[in-house]
Amino acid sequence: MRVSHLSAALLVALGLSWSSATLASETRIPDSVVKDATALRDRALQDNTSWKIVESLTSEVGPRLAGSEGDARAVAWAKAKFKALGYDKVWTQDVTFPKWERRSEHGEVLGRSSQELKLTALGGSPGGTVQGEVVRFDDLKALQAVKPGSLKGKIVFVDILMPRARDGHGYGIGSTVRRAGPPAAARAGAVGYVMRPAGTDWHRNPHTGMTRFDDQTPIPSASLTNNDADQLARLVALGKTEIKVALDCGFNGMYTSQNVIGEITGTTKPDEIVALGGHLDSWDLGTGAIDDGGGVALTMAVGHLIKQMKIKPVRTIRVVAFANEEQGLFGGRVYTESQQKDIRKHQMVMESDSGPGMIYAFGGNWAPEAGAAVKQMYDVIAPLGIAYEPLKGSAESEMGLMQARGAASAAFSHDASLYFDLHHTPDDTLDKIDPKALKQNTAAYAAVALMAANAEGSLGSGPEIAKPER
CATH class of the missing domain: 3.50.30.30 (Glucose Oxidase; domain 1)
Known part of the structure; x- marks a missing residue:
């Protein structure tokens, strides 16, 4: 869109920035990206990567009480798994807490x-x-x-x-x-x-x-x-x-664990981030399959599937396996503080930490000028049986802290009808995960993450859209 020099001068006089005036028309998802996201969605529905990851985590590591030997094994596992999945960069953040x-x-x-x-x-x-x-x-x-x-x-x-x-x-x-x-x-x-x-x-x-x-x-x-x-x-x-x-x-x-972070580097805007996550720790009674092995697995699978399909994200896709969520969001607090100066660089954040039950609704938090682009995201995931609830819901747990600081977010509502039968109990084991639901979750997160990464324009992250976590 072209704006005359006179119009630009008028905007300045009114105290408006050029970018804020033109952003509404710029924040769109190109047709080619919608096509790629649709193909990614369909690929994820046929793919077993998420299942293989959560099977590996719950079998080879098992319970992951923060500060335990299982916690240390989980950190080593996550580093190796990100590398095996083809992530371009793997790094960690120290997280210290009472044991x-x-x-x-x-x-x-x-x-x-x-x-x-x-x-x-x-x-x-x-x-x-x-x-x-x-x-x-x-x-x-x-x-x-x-x-x-x-x-x-x-x-x-x-x-x-x-x-x-x-x-x-x-x-x-x-x-x-x-x-x-x-x-x-x-x-x-x-x-x-x-x-x-x-x-x-x-x-x-x-x-x-x-x-x-x-x-x-x-x-x-x-x-x-x-x-x-x-x-x-x-x-x-x-x-x-x-x-x-x-x-x-x-x-x-005291004990020091780590957030483990994997990245698929963006092509032309590598400093801008679409961040996904789940928490790597669990309680010790079960093997932490639904809380939150499934969340770690499906978000790890997103970057892998994008890489496998040879789709080039414009922005960096970052997946965080957070340390010690269960005892007070310790890993999330470390990550959020480390990113405080870069909230605007987070194009969108999302997390899976309410069990990988079937997603039945999609919402989140974004600037008004991003509404059309987010509706394009929804249109791609609607065939998965998901309703649209714009500007409702939380990014969940650690990414909810980022949302509270002003990061634009995607919020996925998972069917929790049975989740609290298993939550924090000895029954939280791999057999409780529904493979079909896990694939649906992976498909939805992957499609939305790719479209956010390749959107033309910002989704509006900044303190002005800060929304407290619920």
Whole structure:
């Protein structure tokens, strides 16, 4: 588009930049790129690369608790895997954090109805053996309102059922109980804490996950299974019930892991980035297949497929296998801080960290002038059974931190109906991944990443479009 010198002078007088005035017409996806993205989508639907990667990770490395031997093996694995997949550049970022270890755990009902309770320590819990009378709460606010010190010698039981939902919104309830319950119990003087799990299954598999204590002295804190929570609730209803919780776990110094990063270098705009990712760590109870082996695998597969099809991305496609997401987004914080001055260079960010269930909607965050280009992206992935929800959703987890700083983002809504049956449990294993869904995920991420990389114009990254992570 041509603009006269007079028009340009007028724009300056109005305080508008030439680029902001012309950007709307420039941000489009060329027809040739749409054609390549469509072919890439169809290739991904027939390709097993994502499956082979997650099979390798969960079999050869296994559980990857941050700071463990499995974590170190995973970092070495990721470096080798990026190279084997043909990435042009592989590099790392150091990520340092407190090292939490789990060694053993046991729970039991004492007295007239003595029996085992299946439970697991919450990440961040201290070790210790405690016993006491159970005080049950079916409302977190009621616990938080208890007078400090009034539950001295008791064990708090927060009994709130997490609802099942396709969009996974029930996790907001479960994770809040996990994070806020233990410090509230400690403030009230309790010696221990147990909770109904942040999970939707009815197997006797407890769900772990991170908790934190503010200024309170930490107390042993654990998650029951839904079955055992039911049992404990029935016993409390019958009368005074005492339980024993024995945990051998806790923090043990500091540990340095690494974000592992692979890049397919852009041809004419190599300093501009389309960034994808998943987190390399997992909890230790399962093998971290859905959380987040599948996310690591499908994003790694994107660059490989583009390279295999000999498609040349204009911008660099960067895939990040993040360190220690589970205990506080440590790797994401390191990456985001390292890129703070380069937010505008991130054309688009996206992540897979809500399980590789079928994607049912596509949204994200971008500047108004990029709307037409993003709609072109959607048109390519619509045949995958995906609805359009413009300007809704989060880039997820670590890339959500980038979105909060102003990076344009793609948000994929994954069917989480069954995800929280498996999340943070011993059941998070390879057999739970649906190969068809994994291919659909790979196809969607690959097509959108390629079109973002080869778009004519910016998608609008910058502080002015910053959108907090949800």
